[in-house]
Amino acid sequence: MGIFRPSCPVGALERLWVEEMMSWCAAQFGSRTLRTPAILPTADFFPDPYSGTEPQVRALVDSVGRYMGVGRDRVVVEVNSGGDPLPEGMAFLEGTAHGEAGHYRVEHGRAVVSLDMGRLRSQVTLVAAIAHELAHERLLGERRIDRDRHDGEQLTDLATVYLGLGIFNANAALQFSQNQRGWRSQRLGYLSQPMFGYALACWAVMRGDAKPAWVRHLDTNPRVYMKQSLRYLRANPDALPDWRATL
Numbered sequence: 001m002g003i004f005r006p007s008c009p010v011g012a013l014e015r016l017w018v019e020e021m022m023s024w025c026a027a028q029f030g031s032r033t034l035r036t037p038a039i040l041p042t043a044d045f046f047p048d049p050y051s052g053t054e055p056q057v058r059a060l061v062d063s064v065g066r067y068m069g070v071g072r073d074r075v076v077v078e079v080n081s082g083g084d085p086l087p088e089g090m091a092f093l094e095g096t097a098h099g100e101a102g103h104y105r106v107e108h109g110r111a112v113v114s115l116d117m118g119r120l121r122s123q124v125t126l127v128a129a130i131a132h133e134l135a136h137e138r139l140l141g142e143r144r145i146d147r148d149r150h151d152g153e154q155l156t157d158l159a160t161v162y163l164g165l166g167i168f169n170a171n172a173a174l175q176f177s178q179n180q181r182g183w184r185s186q187r188l189g190y191l192s193q194p195m196f197g198y199a200l201a202c203w204a205v206m207r208g209d210a211k212p213a214w215v216r217h218l219d220t221n222p223r224v225y226m227k228q229s230l231r232y233l234r235a236n237p238d239a240l241p242d243w244r245a246t247l
Helices: 012-029 054-068 123-141 152-162 166-172 193-206 213-217 220-235
Strands: 075-080 090-094 099-107 110-116 175-179 182-186
Touching: 012 152, 012 193, 054 075, 054 123, 099 123, 110 123, 123 152, 123 166, 152 166, 152 193, 166 193, 166 220, 193 220, 213 220
Parallel strands: 075 110
Antiparallel strands: 090 099, 099 110, 175 182
């Protein structure tokens, strides 16, 4: 009988880290995103057709900031066309060589978010990069964690899940595109798709959403990992710590 028990798509240490940090996010950010809709890649949340122009990029920063609780007056936005390297800061990484798709830094007491449009060619990857950088502002700018925290970048990715943008970051974690030379894979961020799948399943359980309709907006791999995670959590109801006590 036990041989058919649902398994978790991540290892024990990763599973415990995700569970602990999701509970930590609940304590830090409260229950607002547990009551509001998940942010989806639909016209309801992003109504304008994607063009990638600088005004639209800045408008997307405004929209994502509104969803994540970061006021526009808190962030200076730099849009890089891709020709120049981004300045030193907290990087949102792309590809096996870890090129820099986004940066967060503080100058003169103000948060600065830099975005490299040469690496952010789709709305999904752009929104994921913006969400990651604004999660830095929620964590570092609000002094919730130290800059030198060893798992700070992974926690920043995880915070995008708790703050409602996890669908974008899970989908951007591994993307495929085609050009004249064939298919190319692109990885963004610091968490794997199995970890995003488990984090999204934990978030759904915390929201009391046993069969979330929004799962259909996930790409195939993170959707499979999330469904596997939901089966695991249903079979192991004590797996997720009592996060309600943290609210």
